[in-house]
Amino acid sequence: MTPSRIRARLGMWNLAVFGLVLLVTITAAALSIARVSDLAIDRELQLGAARAATRMAHAWAGSDRHERDDERRDDERHGRASEEDDHDRLVHFAEASPDQFVIAARGAAPAVRVDGRAMPPGLPDARALASAQADGAAVRSSGTVAGARVRMLTVPVRIGGRVAGAVQIVRSLTAPERAVWRSVLVLVVTGVAGLVLAAAASAFLAGRAVRPIAAALARQQRFLADASHELRTPVTVLRARADAMLREGEGLQASVKDELRRLSADADELSLLLGDLLDLARLEAGVESLSIEPVAVGDAAEEMVADLGPMALERGVTLVAKAEPAFARAHLGRVRQVLRALIDNALKHTPRGGHVTVSVALEGQHAVLRVADDGVGIAPEHLPQVFERFFRADEARTRGAGGGGAGLGLAIAAELVHQMRGTIQVESEPGRGATFTVRLPR
Numbered sequence: 001m002t003p004s005r006i007r008a009r010l011g012m013w014n015l016a017v018f019g020l021v022l023l024v025t026i027t028a029a030a031l032s033i034a035r036v037s038d039l040a041i042d043r044e045l046q047l048g049a050a051r052a053a054t055r056m057a058h059a060w061a062g063s064d065r066h067e068r069d070d071e072r073r074d075d076e077r078h079g080r081a082s083e084e085d086d087h088d089r090l091v092h093f094a095e096a097s098p099d100q101f102v103i104a105a106r107g108a109a110p111a112v113r114v115d116g117r118a119m120p121p122g123l124p125d126a127r128a129l130a131s132a133q134a135d136g137a138a139v140r141s142s143g144t145v146a147g148a149r150v151r152m153l154t155v156p157v158r159i160g161g162r163v164a165g166a167v168q169i170v171r172s173l174t175a176p177e178r179a180v181w182r183s184v185l186v187l188v189v190t191g192v193a194g195l196v197l198a199a200a201a202s203a204f205l206a207g208r209a210v211r212p213i214a215a216a217l218a219r220q221q222r223f224l225a226d227a228s229h230e231l232r233t234p235v236t237v238l239r240a241r242a243d244a245m246l247r248e249g250e251g252l253q254a255s256v257k258d259e260l261r262r263l264s265a266d267a268d269e270l271s272l273l274l275g276d277l278l279d280l281a282r283l284e285a286g287v288e289s290l291s292i293e294p295v296a297v298g299d300a301a302e303e304m305v306a307d308l309g310p311m312a313l314e315r316g317v318t319l320v321a322k323a324e325p326a327f328a329r330a331h332l333g334r335v336r337q338v339l340r341a342l343i344d345n346a347l348k349h350t351p352r353g354g355h356v357t358v359s360v361a362l363e364g365q366h367a368v369l370r371v372a373d374d375g376v377g378i379a380p381e382h383l384p385q386v387f388e389r390f391f392r393a394d395e396a397r398t399r400g401a402g403g404g405g406a407g408l409g410l411a412i413a414a415e416l417v418h419q420m421r422g423t424i425q426v427e428s429e430p431g432r433g434a435t436f437t438v439r440l441p442r
Contacts, residue, residue: 006213010206011199018198022191030184037176044100045153045169049138052102052114052167053157060106061159099172104157105129106165114167120145124168128154132166149173231274239267273408290331290419297335297367297440298323298360304339305358308347316352319343323360328367328440330420335440338416339369341409342436346373349434365442366422372435378428386426387414 103124105111111124128139132154139154154168242264246257305321312319328335339358346356350373359370378386385391389411417424417438428434 007203007206007210010209011202014202014206015195015199018202019195022195022198026184026187026191029187030180033183034180037180041151041171041173041176042153045151045171048100048102048171049153049155049167049169052104052169053155056104056114056157056165056167057159060157060164099175101170103129103168103170104165105133105168106157107133111168122146123170125152125154128152129166129168132156132168133163136163145170145172149177231270235267235271235274239264239271242267290334292329292331292420294327295330295332295335296325297328297330297369298326300332300335301339301358301360301369304336304343308340308343311344312347312356315347315350317347317350318355319347319358320355321358323358324362326360326362326367328422328442330422330440334416334420338413338438339371341413342371342438345409345436346371346375346434349373350375354433362442363439366439367442369438369440370435372433374433377430377432378426378434379430383426383428387411387424 101117102114103111103119104114105124111119111126111129113119122143122145125141125143128141131137131139133156136156136158138156141152141154143150143152150170150172152168152170154166156163157165157167242260245252246260246264249257249260252260301323302321305319309319343356343358350356354374356371356373359372361368382391387410389408391411414424417440420440422438422440424436424438426434426436
């Protein structure tokens with residue numbers, strides 16, 4: 001993984017953790033503000049209802065005394081009781097807040113507002129008024145008045161220990177809800193600003209943290225590149241001398257010739273390893289830039305299958321291509337290198353008598369290349385590490401005609417695919433082979 005990717009991941013993780021903490025904090029604060037607002041409204045309703053019930057009890061008690069006096073005088077004058085409705089006996093008083101008002105009801109008489117104004121549509125809550133008078137207990141309810149949500153508290157009015165009526169205090173929720181939303185908006189804006197600052201701080205701190213790692217990786221890459229380059233010459237000389245001795249040593253014993261052939265083969269393998277190390281060092285250092293152009297991926301797959309056919313035949317593995325005409329924006333040389341690495345990996349890990357299939361197809365906006373084998377497969381715990389440098393699975397996966405490699409081919413293939421803005425993944429089950437899938441943009 002390059003330092004830039006490490007820095008990006010560190011920054012993203014820091015930002016994600018801070019964002020999650022910020023989201024939880026804002027949510028908790030918003031819920032707390034809403035809860036406090038609800039409690040304040042309930043407390044305000046309770047106090048308002050208590051005051052209204054006390055005032056109405058005094059008003060109705062005085063009205064009852066006047067009524068009894070009037071009836072006595074009427075009886076003395078006319079021998080009959082005067083009839084007055086409850087509305088005429090109601091003592092009006094002003095409301096304490098423009099966002100709430102009080103409704104009073106006594107018995108079966110119509111409910112009225114105590115401030116003398118007209119009753120809004122949708123009010124009163126007759127069921128709550130009747131329940132409070134019948135049960136002698138407070139009733140909480142809610143509703144909508146003129147498109148605005150309201151909350152109501154209805155309490156009984158007692159005179160001399162008996163329920164004489166009920167008052168219903170109505171509180172508009174428009175202003176409290178607006179206040180809550182304003183508070184939440186302030187929290188969100190502050191949180192977004194904090195998130196932006198956290199992103200900048202995360203990028204800065206991640207850059208400082210990665211700086212020593214980047215320097216160490218740069219030194220390692222330079223060492224790998226220099227060592228690979230310097231070792232190529234003696235390895236080439238060693239192979240040339242072994243080949244020369246084989247050509248000119250007619251009198252050599254058979255055992256000596258076998259050792260020379262093994263020496264030449266080992267020199268070839270070491271040369272390939274050095275080439276892989278040099279390629280990987282250059283790719284990770286970003287020395288090489290790829291020229292992206294339309295590439296016939298299907299033709300490249302068929303050509304690579306033809307080139308590696310003799311190797312597959314030697315190892316007793318059937319290698320076939322099933323390629324559709326497909327173009328991708330990529331680099332032809334690097335596509336061939338990825339194909340070679342994937343096919344070589346499949347051939348190494350497929351036992352004699354097995355099959356390796358290379359397929360190319362168009363799927364949406366991608367050209368999809370798959371290399372599938374029917375070997376022993378890869379253990380689930382090894383799948384996340386398949387594309388790491390120098391990783392080799394257990395011996396069951398690496399046995400075969402060609403043995404296991406150095407663990408660089410798939411790492412190089414993955415780096416090349418990423419540079420071509422593609423993706424690579426592997427799917428496998430033990431005993432059912434493995435399938436490597438490369439997706440390249442069209």
